[in-house]
Amino acid sequence: MKSYMAKANEIEKKWFVVDAEGKTLGRLSTQIAMILMGKHKPEYTSHVDTGDYVIVINADKVTLTGKKWDQEFHVRHTGYPGGQRKVSLRTVxxxxxxxxxxHSVKGMLPKNRLGRQMYKKLKVYAGTEHQHQAQKPEMLEL
Incomplete structure (x- = not known):
């Protein structure tokens, strides 16, 4: 008995629309990351991109629990001494x-070429409109 290994040309990729209104950021991000990686499919293979495309709408209506709006930060560094920059999640x-x-979903994907390929399948929009009607995306309830 041999193990099944998915091949890139055999994978059928679907498009899903996720409404982020009223959803908690971390819980929503983990579910989106699983779909991008393809872990929801029985033919999941770790070294092949078996995931689907995800369109997130209403990103401006996502929620956080507790006082995270002011206590959590997105941190980056300019590369110069003293160049660390912090921005609160409320400002973002x-x-x-x-x-x-x-940013939340990218941190949950693999840190390699395959993870960067998976990240490109994520489309996020602040409002309810998106430009991917031609792909006939399915509404996904998370």
Whole structure:
């Protein structure tokens, strides 16, 4: 008996729409990451991108529990001494609501070429409109 290994040309990729309104950021991000990796499919193979495309709408209406809006930060470094920059999640939500979900999901994907390929299948929009109607995405309740 041999183990089944999925091949890239045999994988059928679907498009899903997820509504983030009223959902908790971390719980939503883990479920999106699982779909992007393909772990919801029986033919999941760890070294092949078996995941589906995910469109997230209403990213500006995502919620956090507790006092995380002001206590959690997105941190980056400019590369210069003293160049660490912190931005609170409340500020990120006001200026670029899409980045909140993108950053959260990206941290849950593998840190290699395959993870970067999976990340490209994530499309996040602040409002209810998206430009992927031609792909006939299915609504996904998480």
């Amino acid at each position: 939500l006001q200026k670029h609501p899409e980045r909140l979900i993108e």
